Amino acid sequence: MEGRGGLSDEEWERLEPFLPVSNGRCGRWRDHRQVIDGILYRERTGVPWRDLPECYGPWKTVYERHRKWSGDGTWERLFQQVLAVADSEGEIDWAAAVDSSAVRAHQHAAGARRDPPPPLDSPKGGQRAPNRGKKPRTFRPQGGGGASGEALGRSRGGFTTKIHLCADGRCRPLSIVITAGQCADCTQFKPVMDKIRVPRIGPGRPRTRPDSVSADKAYSNRATRRELRRRKIRHCIPEKTDHRNHRIRRGSAGGRPPGFDQELYRKRNTVERAINKLKQFRAVATRYDKRAYIYLGTVTVAAISIWIRR
Incomplete structure (x- = not known):
């Protein structure tokens, strides 16, 4: 299945040293390479998990491995190690560029189960003041942005x-942040830079x-320029x-115009080409995952695949 996104022997040699080892307490893990090939097959084709070919083993095993590694930060650690x-090896071109891209969410991505609100007497919830006739507030889980808390929104x-996304000068991702679709680009500039x-x-x-x-004009504001000057x-x-x-x-009170290097700005298309590379994976180009952290793991796996195939 190498032609549909599976790892070649050379790519596997690059990734294998960084993979976690089973501690023996939860049984023996199924072969990492078979499972990762199944995850990459799903990323490349966008098929439902239940429709994975039998050569990758039980679909439930492949899905649970992807869900677990998305939640505990394993994919993020693998990305950093790669x-x-x-x-x-001097492979990174540190002339970076920043941009964003909207991804259409499939109808199957909606409807994630919401966690119930904490009890009034719990340490997390604490004692709440009475409503006194006011309309009760709706509990919304935190994280991911958007009304549902799962990085889904209207645009x-x-x-x-x-x-x-922040990409290097050779069109490969350096950091990834996901938000709801209506989130402004400039508000996420600092989180993107912090994840490098x-x-x-x-x-x-x-x-x-x-x-x-x-970056393009969407990032043209004082806060962005101040942050870049602070980081020198x-x-x-x-x-x-x-x-x-x-x-x-x-x-004269308006100050001097910001500097603009036309030759440097011509290289900004590298981030757009990096986004195009990510969207070659159908599970990235269309969001099927209900949970934000699982979709972030899906995008991170695609970025790892781009880097190990450099």
Whole structure:
């Protein structure tokens, strides 16, 4: 099944050293390679879990492994370790770019079961004041953004999720954040930059700062530029027309125009090409997962696959 997204021998050799080992308390794990090939097959084709071919083993085993590793951060750790090896080999181009892309959510992605509200006398819930005739507040689980708390929201495309991404100069993801589809790009710039964390092979702190960052006008605001200056990162973000007109009307009080490097800005298309690579995986291009953390794991697996096939 290598032609449908399975790992080649060379790719498996790159990934195998980082995979977790069974501790023996929960029985023997099914072969990692067979299960990961099943996960990649589903990512590539977008088929329901129950329709996985029998050569990958029981579909329930493949799904539960993906769900577990999405929830406990295993996929995220694998992603960072793959980046660490690539950085040690000089494979990462640190001329980064930031952008986002909306993903249409399938109808099967809606309807995730909500957790019940905590009891009034529980330590988590605490004692609540009486409503005094007011309408009771609806409990909504936290995390993921959006009304349902699962990174699902309304936008021009309908029921959508948005992938916020930072990519290196060779069109490969460095960090991934997902939110509801109507979430503004600029509000997620800092979370995207905070998730850039490439460990060192050997002593030293993880690398968290690119050499430069390019972004489009959606990120043109004072908070974004202030954050980049604080991190001492060279950046190239075009100024919005209304911001420029307002600055000119204020005269000398408006300050100097932000710097703009046209040659550096031409490289911003790398993040758009990275998004295109991610969306070659049908389970990423259309969201089928109900839970936000599982869909984030799905996108992370696609990013790992891109890196080990560099």
